[in-house]
Amino acid sequence: MEGESNQKYSHHGGNFGSYFRQKQEKLALQDDNEYSKKSNIFANCKVYINGNTDPPAIILKKLIIENGGEICAFLGRKSSATHIMATHLTNQKIKDFANHRVVLPEWVTESVKLGVLQDWTKFRTIKIESCFNVPSDKVLVVPKQDPAALNMNIIDSPGTKGDKVRIEWILNHRLKINCLNKSFISDYFNQSRLHFMSTRKLQLRRKCRTYQPPLFPTQGSERTLIHVDYDSFFVSASLRSRPDLSDQPVCVSNGSSGSDIASANYKAREYGVSNGMWVGKAKQLCPNLICLPFDFTEYAKCSDILYDTLLALNPLRISAISLDEALVDISNMADEAETVSQEIRRSIKDQAGIDVSIGIGSNILLARLALKKAKPKGQCVLSPEQVGEFNIRDLPGVGRQVQQKLDKLGIEKVSDLKSVPLSKLNSAVGNALSRKLHEYAYGKDTDDIRTLDTPIKTVGIEIGWAIRLISNEEVAQFVFNCCEELFSRLNAVNAYCEMITVKQYRKMSDAPFVAPKHLGHGHCDIASKTKKVNNKLTFEELVEDVMFLIQQLNCPPLEFRGIGLHMQVKEVESEIESREEPARKPFQSRIKFSTTKLPPPVTPTKQVLPSILPKPPPPKKRFTVTQLFQDANDASYTSQASLNARILSELPSQTRRQILLNEDDYLPSLSAPSLPLVTTDFLGKTSLSELRKLLKKWIDSCAAPTSNDARRFFNFIRLSITEDTLWARAAKLVDWIKVLAKDKPEWLYYHSLLYEETQKQLLAKNKATKLF
Structure with missing residues (x-):
C-alpha cells in the first residue's frame, strides 16, 4: 500500500496546491490551442463560471477566451479569479461571494456585442443590500423624481413621508454633484486645499530628508534656528496674477457664502475678517471683500522658491513644517542670523513677489514665538527672558480645552506658569504637558529639529462633503470607489500595511437634514472601527476589510455624511529615497552667503595623543x-x-x-x-x-x-x-x-x-x- 500511495501522488508529491496549479496551467494551455484569439476585450480578466447559466458555460467560455480572457477552472481561497459568473446563488454562496465581483452572463454577451468591456457593477448578481444583512422591509425604494417643488417643511420629520422628501432633495442635487460618479473622488481631492497641502508637505519632507548637510560645518557655540513663513500665503500667491487688487480686501475661498476662508490679506483683516470664517459672515463685515479661487499651480511655484532658497544656504538641518513654512538650523552660518534673515527675505521677495517673515531663536519654541512678533513683513530675535509676555494660547500644545483648564488656575500669560506649583499643573493637564509648559515658562525647549520630520505613519483619505446616499447599495458603491483611491495612494508609497481604521460621519439625530454649509456634513457623530491587516494587502482584501467594518458601524444610508479610511503603515524610508530621489546637486541661488568662519578644515593627521580632552574653565570640569x-x-x-x-x-x-x-x-x-x-x-x-x-x-x-x-x-x-x-x-x-x-x-x-x-x-x- 505504501508503494502504491507513493505512486499515486508522485506527479505532485502529495502537494495538492502544486497539483491544482499545474492542472490550471494545463487547462489554460488546452484552451489557447482550442480557441483562436479575436480581441482583447477581456484582457486581464479571469472568470470562474458557477452553476447553470444562460447562455451555457461552453458558449461563455468560448466568448471569453476568444476575446482575450481566461477561464478559472477552480475557485479556492487564494484563487486568482477576477470575476465569478453566476445566474442563481444559494444563501450560503451569497455570503461566500459577498466580496467578489459576481456578474450575470449578460456582462459577457453585452461586452462582446459592444466591442468594449462593460462596467461589471451594472451586471451584479448579488444585490449589495444582501451584503449588509438589511431586512427587505427596511430597504428604501427610490421614487421617481417629482418635478414639483419640494415641501421643505417636512424634510426633517420622521417616517416615510420625510424619507420621500429627503430622497427627492438628494436626487435634485445630484443633477449637479453626484458622489457616486467615478470622477467625484478625484475631482474632490484635485480641488481640495487640505489634500494639496498634505500631498505637497509629503513631497517637501522627502526633499528635505534627502538633503545632505555640509560634511565639516563650522558651528558656533550656540544653536541658532530660524522659522520662515510666508505672510497670508494663499491670498498673496493668488494676487501674483492680480496685482491690481493688492490694495483691496481680498480672500481666497471657493466663493459661496457657505464656504470657509482659507486666507485673507491684512487689508481684509482690518475689517475683522479672519481665516476659517465663512464667506457670508465675512461679507457682512466687509461688503467689498473680493474672493479669489484657489490657484494650486501658483502655490507650488512659491513653495519651491521658498525651499530652494533655504536649501541653497547649506544649513545644518531643514524641516518642512508645511508648503509655506520651514524651520532651519543655521548654526553653521558665519554671518549673523539677522543678516542671513534679511537676505532670505529679500531674495524670496525678488523671486516670488511676496513677503516672508522670520523668527529667530536658540530653540524651536523661541523661533516660533519670535515669528509671531515678526509678522507681517518682518523678522525678530527672541531671548528666553521675553517668553513671559506671550499669551498662554501661543504655546505649542495649548488648545482651547487646555486653555480653559489653565484659566481656572489663573494662568493667562506664560509668565504666570512660574507661580503655579508643578503638582497643580500635573493635576490640570497631565504630567507630560505640565513638564513641557514648565520648561516653556523659562524659554526652554528640548525638542530636536530632527524629530519633526518623522517617516510616514498613515496613508488615508477623508471626505465629508457632498455625500448624500439613498440605499445600502449606494453606500457600498461609494465605499468601493473610496477603496480604489486609498489603494492607489498605498501603491504610491513604499510601506507595509499594519492596521486600517474606518471613520464614519453619521448625522446627529437632532441635526437638520440640510446642513448650514452647502452639502457639508453638518453636525455629526463620528464612530470608528479598526482592524489589523496583512503587510502586503491586495485590493480585494482591502475592499473586504473596509466593507466588514462599514457593516459593523451600521449607519442608515440617509444619515451617512462622511467617511475616513486611514491605513497605519510602516514606511521603508531608505528604499523610497534610493528609488525616487536622485543624488542631491548643489542648489543655485541669488543669495551669496559665507558658510564658514575659518578656512576649510584640514583632514586630521594620524597623530597619536592621549584621549583626555582639554579641560574647560571652572566651575565645570571635563573628566573621562x-x-x-x-x-x-x-x-x-x-x-x-x-x-x-x-x-x-x-x-x-x-x-x-x-x-x-x-x-x-x-x-x-x-x-x-x-x-x-x-x-x-x-x-x-x-x-x-x-x-x-x-x-x-x-x-x-x-x-x-x-x-x-x-x-x-x-x-x-x-x-x-x-x-x-x-x-x-x-x-x-x-x-x-x-x-x-x-x-x-x-x-x-x-x-x-x-x-x-x-x-x-x-x-x-x-x-x-x-x-x-
Whole structure:
C-alpha cells in the first residue's frame, strides 16, 4: 500500500496546491490551442463560471477566451479569479461571494456585442443590500423624481413621508454633484486645499530628508534656528496674477457664502475678517471683500522658491513644517542670523513677489514665538527672558480645552506658569504637558529639529462633503470607489500595511437634514472601527476589510455624511529615497552667503595623543570615566591611542558625534584598542543600582563622553546583551541614560547609538520584531 500511495501522488508529491496549479496551467494551455484569439476585450480578466447559466458555460467560455480572457477552472481561497459568473446563488454562496465581483452572463454577451468591456457593477448578481444583512422591509425604494417643488417643511420629520422628501432633495442635487460618479473622488481631492497641502508637505519632507548637510560645518557655540513663513500665503500667491487688487480686501475661498476662508490679506483683516470664517459672515463685515479661487499651480511655484532658497544656504538641518513654512538650523552660518534673515527675505521677495517673515531663536519654541512678533513683513530675535509676555494660547500644545483648564488656575500669560506649583499643573493637564509648559515658562525647549520630520505613519483619505446616499447599495458603491483611491495612494508609497481604521460621519439625530454649509456634513457623530491587516494587502482584501467594518458601524444610508479610511503603515524610508530621489546637486541661488568662519578644515593627521580632552574653565570640569573612578590599573585601556584630542575638540558637535564611535572609519590605520571588557562588570560595578549611580556621575560631569569612554561602555553593553542573565540589565541601563541625558544633545545622540545596537543584538538573539 505504501508503494502504491507513493505512486499515486508522485506527479505532485502529495502537494495538492502544486497539483491544482499545474492542472490550471494545463487547462489554460488546452484552451489557447482550442480557441483562436479575436480581441482583447477581456484582457486581464479571469472568470470562474458557477452553476447553470444562460447562455451555457461552453458558449461563455468560448466568448471569453476568444476575446482575450481566461477561464478559472477552480475557485479556492487564494484563487486568482477576477470575476465569478453566476445566474442563481444559494444563501450560503451569497455570503461566500459577498466580496467578489459576481456578474450575470449578460456582462459577457453585452461586452462582446459592444466591442468594449462593460462596467461589471451594472451586471451584479448579488444585490449589495444582501451584503449588509438589511431586512427587505427596511430597504428604501427610490421614487421617481417629482418635478414639483419640494415641501421643505417636512424634510426633517420622521417616517416615510420625510424619507420621500429627503430622497427627492438628494436626487435634485445630484443633477449637479453626484458622489457616486467615478470622477467625484478625484475631482474632490484635485480641488481640495487640505489634500494639496498634505500631498505637497509629503513631497517637501522627502526633499528635505534627502538633503545632505555640509560634511565639516563650522558651528558656533550656540544653536541658532530660524522659522520662515510666508505672510497670508494663499491670498498673496493668488494676487501674483492680480496685482491690481493688492490694495483691496481680498480672500481666497471657493466663493459661496457657505464656504470657509482659507486666507485673507491684512487689508481684509482690518475689517475683522479672519481665516476659517465663512464667506457670508465675512461679507457682512466687509461688503467689498473680493474672493479669489484657489490657484494650486501658483502655490507650488512659491513653495519651491521658498525651499530652494533655504536649501541653497547649506544649513545644518531643514524641516518642512508645511508648503509655506520651514524651520532651519543655521548654526553653521558665519554671518549673523539677522543678516542671513534679511537676505532670505529679500531674495524670496525678488523671486516670488511676496513677503516672508522670520523668527529667530536658540530653540524651536523661541523661533516660533519670535515669528509671531515678526509678522507681517518682518523678522525678530527672541531671548528666553521675553517668553513671559506671550499669551498662554501661543504655546505649542495649548488648545482651547487646555486653555480653559489653565484659566481656572489663573494662568493667562506664560509668565504666570512660574507661580503655579508643578503638582497643580500635573493635576490640570497631565504630567507630560505640565513638564513641557514648565520648561516653556523659562524659554526652554528640548525638542530636536530632527524629530519633526518623522517617516510616514498613515496613508488615508477623508471626505465629508457632498455625500448624500439613498440605499445600502449606494453606500457600498461609494465605499468601493473610496477603496480604489486609498489603494492607489498605498501603491504610491513604499510601506507595509499594519492596521486600517474606518471613520464614519453619521448625522446627529437632532441635526437638520440640510446642513448650514452647502452639502457639508453638518453636525455629526463620528464612530470608528479598526482592524489589523496583512503587510502586503491586495485590493480585494482591502475592499473586504473596509466593507466588514462599514457593516459593523451600521449607519442608515440617509444619515451617512462622511467617511475616513486611514491605513497605519510602516514606511521603508531608505528604499523610497534610493528609488525616487536622485543624488542631491548643489542648489543655485541669488543669495551669496559665507558658510564658514575659518578656512576649510584640514583632514586630521594620524597623530597619536592621549584621549583626555582639554579641560574647560571652572566651575565645570571635563573628566573621562578613567579620571573619575581612578581606574589606574587598567593599563591596556589608558595606554591605547585615540584621535588627536586638540583636533577633535575643535570640530563641530555634529562631526564629533559621527567620529565618537566610528574613529576607525576616519583613521583606518589606527587599530581599535584591545579592551579587556567582560560582560559581568563595568569598572568594577556589577549591580544595577551601582551602575546607575556610576552613569549618573559620569553624565553629570561632562556635556559629552570622550571617544574611548564611549567605546568602552558601548562594548560593555554589546557584550552584556549576549548573556542570557544580563541582557535585561543592559536594556535598563540604556533607558537610564536617556532619562539622565534629557538636556544634553551629545548624550542623547550617544543613547540613540546604544539603543540601536541593543535592538539589533536582541532581535538577532530572540528573533522577535520588537522587544523594548
